[in-house]
Amino acid sequence: MQISYEHRLIERFQRGDHKAMELLVDHYIDGLLRFVIRIVGSREDAEDVVQDALIKSFERAYQFRGTPSSFGAWLYSIARSTALDRRRQLRFPFAQMTLIDDISAPVQPDSNLHALLWSAFERMSEDDQTVLFLCDAENMSHADVGIIMERSTAAISSQLYRARRRLRDEMARVKEVTPWIA
Amino acid sequence: MDCMMVKQLIGPMSDAQLTQELDDAVTLHCLTCPQCSQELHTQKTMRTLVHNHLVDQSLVVTDTYRSRCMRRLNDRFPHFHGTASVSANQTQYQLPIQLEES
Numbered sequence: 113m114q115i116s117y118e119h120r121l122i123e124r125f126q127r128g129d130h131k132a133m134e135l136l137v138d139h140y141i142d143g144l145l146r147f148v149i150r151i152v153g154s155r156e157d158a159e160d161v162v163q164d165a166l167i168k169s170f171e172r173a174y175q176f177r178g179t180p181s182s183f184g185a186w187l188y189s190i191a192r193s194t195a196l197d198r199r200r201q202l203r204f205p206f207a208q209m210t211l212i213d214d215i216s217a218p219v220q221p222d223s224n225l226h227a228l229l230w231s232a233f234e235r236m237s238e239d240d241q242t243v244l245f246l247c248d249a250e251n252m253s254h255a256d257v258g259i260i261m262e263r264s265t266a267a268i269s270s271q272l273y274r275a276r277r278r279l280r281d282e283m284a285r286v287k288e289v290t291p292w293i294a
Numbered sequence: 295m296d297c298m299m300v301k302q303l304i305g306p307m308s309d310a311q312l313t314q315e316l317d318d319a320v321t322l323h324c325l326t327c328p329q330c331s332q333e334l335h336t337q338k339t340m341r342t343l344v345h346n347h348l349v350d351q352s353l354v355v356t357d358t359y360r361s362r363c364m365r366r367l368n369d370r371f372p373h374f375h376g377t378a379s380v381s382a383n384q385t386q387y388q389l390p391i392q393l394e395e396s
């Protein structure tokens with residue numbers, strides 16, 4: 113969503129326009145679910161987290177004086193911290209992601225590569241996973257990801273470039289120890 | 295342009311953030327430098343792989359869930375204009391009931 117369009121929607125929302133709130137929800141809800149399900153591991157938990165994040169974000173935007181610089185980044189930031197809290201309650205380490213049916217992606221024609229990528233990705237830290245997911249998979253700007261992760265834009269860029277290298281190394285390692293994948 | 299400078303530009307280049315002039319300079323350097331060429335390849339390949347494989351675009355919310363979210367938001371902001379519509383289908387958003395408080 114273009115920032116100027118998002119700003120107009122937020123201003124309409126702040127004036128009490130329900131339709132603007134509905135358009136914002138529709139724009140973000142699917143991406144948020146995909147983002148959160150990766151952290152909490154089940155669709156049911158992800159749906160709870162997304163709903164809470166939407167309510168908290170709209171409450172905050174409604175009380176905010178002026179227009180937030182990026183409502184989307186705000187929304188993802190709240191969703192991420194709520195999801196990480198939920199994950200801690202579930203005592204669910206990142207390394208167990210392979211066991212989750214809800215986020216195992218559909219089988220694709222080049223499923224060996226697909227499986228290898230997922231296997232390597234699941235072994236990475238939450239921070240690496242988040243920058244890769246938001247910047248490369250969801251095409252978010254480094255500035256917005258900086259707001260979500262409470263870091264500078266430059267810090268996000270360098271973390272992303274390092275994460276891509278680590279992902280390549282991890283894929284090579286996984287391929288070596290599990291030759292049946294590729 | 296030396297390797298040190300090129301290495302700093304490779305990431306932004308893979309995200310298409312360089313000017314044409316800088317982009318050309320990095321490309322030229324990578325033609326004759328195996329290390330930088332390898333790094334450029336890694337950045338571009340990993341970006342494409344993650345983009346193509348990590349997001350399951352078929353994973354979307356159900357209409358029931360969306361309606362539930364909108365109901366919760368309507369409860370939170372009951373005084374909003376036109377809170378009657380919670381349909382996922384934009385074309386069904388018709389004749390919103392005015393619930394604005396005076």
Ligand SMILES: [Zn+2]
Nearest residue numbers: 297300327330
């Ligand atoms: Zn070089």
